[in-house]
Amino acid sequence: MDTARLMNMNSPMTIKAKKKSLRIILRQQKYLLLMVISFVIWILIFKYIPLWGWTMAFQEYKPWKPLTQQEWVGFKHFIELFHDPDFYRAMRNTLGMSLLGLLFGFPLPIILALLLNELRNKWFKRTVQTISYLPHFVSWVVVASIVFETLSPMGIVNRLLISLKIIKTPIVFMAEPRYFWWIVVFSDIWKEIGWNSIIFLAAMAGIDPELYEAATIDGASRVKKMWYITIPGIMPTIIVILVICIGHLINIGFERQFLLRTASTREVADVIDLYILNYGLGAGRFSFGTAAGVFKSVVSLT
Numbered sequence: 001m002d003t004a005r006l007m008n009m010n011s012p013m014t015i016k017a018k019k020k021s022l023r024i025i026l027r028q029q030k031y032l033l034l035m036v037i038s039f040v041i042w043i044l045i046f047k048y049i050p051l052w053g054w055t056m057a058f059q060e061y062k063p064w065k066p067l068t069q070q071e072w073v074g075f076k077h078f079i080e081l082f083h084d085p086d087f088y089r090a091m092r093n094t095l096g097m098s099l100l101g102l103l104f105g106f107p108l109p110i111i112l113a114l115l116l117n118e119l120r121n122k123w124f125k126r127t128v129q130t131i132s133y134l135p136h137f138v139s140w141v142v143v144a145s146i147v148f149e150t151l152s153p154m155g156i157v158n159r160l161l162i163s164l165k166i167i168k169t170p171i172v173f174m175a176e177p178r179y180f181w182w183i184v185v186f187s188d189i190w191k192e193i194g195w196n197s198i199i200f201l202a203a204m205a206g207i208d209p210e211l212y213e214a215a216t217i218d219g220a221s222r223v224k225k226m227w228y229i230t231i232p233g234i235m236p237t238i239i240v241i242l243v244i245c246i247g248h249l250i251n252i253g254f255e256r257q258f259l260l261r262t263a264s265t266r267e268v269a270d271v272i273d274l275y276i277l278n279y280g281l282g283a284g285r286f287s288f289g290t291a292a293g294v295f296k297s298v299v300s301l302t
Helices: 002-009 012-028 030-058 076-082 085-105 107-118 122-137 140-150 156-163 177-196 198-205 209-217 222-247 255-260 263-269 272-281 286-301
Strands: none
Touching: 012 030, 030 076, 030 286, 076 286, 085 107, 085 177, 085 263, 085 272, 107 122, 107 177, 107 198, 107 222, 122 177, 140 177, 140 255, 177 198, 177 255, 177 263, 198 222, 209 222, 255 263, 272 286
């Protein structure tokens, strides 16, 4: 039976039918394919062609020499990288802030989306959405200024803590290394929580309303409908976003750390991207910086 079925699948008639169905699909989706082509070209130009620059990590790159005349040094720069204590410090800071961001920054947009989805007053719902989205469009330069002003010794946070008699003297938050990771993480959450909740709200909009109607007839409360219908309905989206976030665990950028750090918090503020900027490009060690970037990309891919 299996042999006969396999021979039937490989028969000329079956292959011809498959080719015909493929032509039909291509003809039906030609406009979608044309739209995709531009994005494929963009990815090839800006994401794949630059991978040729990874060869610099295995060379003693000199900008004034053609790429074909560079001196090949093998894994020399990777060996230097793994013997540098500052690299491990930067790696520790990167993973520490990334894990805190994943632990607190990933579930909070889901919770916000669940709460917004339960609002029945459309005007209030849209107002809350707009307010939560707005910080996403503010640059990190402005956000850093707001954070410095808020957490300054005479800022609103210290005034509130003193008025509640929690502390007696102001705390210089921005000068304390132990607070730096938390400041960076929660500044990023405040800035992006509304924007990150959009995709979960979109996923909730695709849930069949008849499921909620049936649950209402069965006497389910709003909390039970949220737990047994909404969350399972968006679980595929949650899993996909979680996988993407884990892939970006080591690729957190440097803008937040660069703008929020001070002289006393530099030890806990340097991340991989800042390390590449300072010890690679800033020092003119292009091959060394490329080696660090290659390592970061390989870890992210893994």
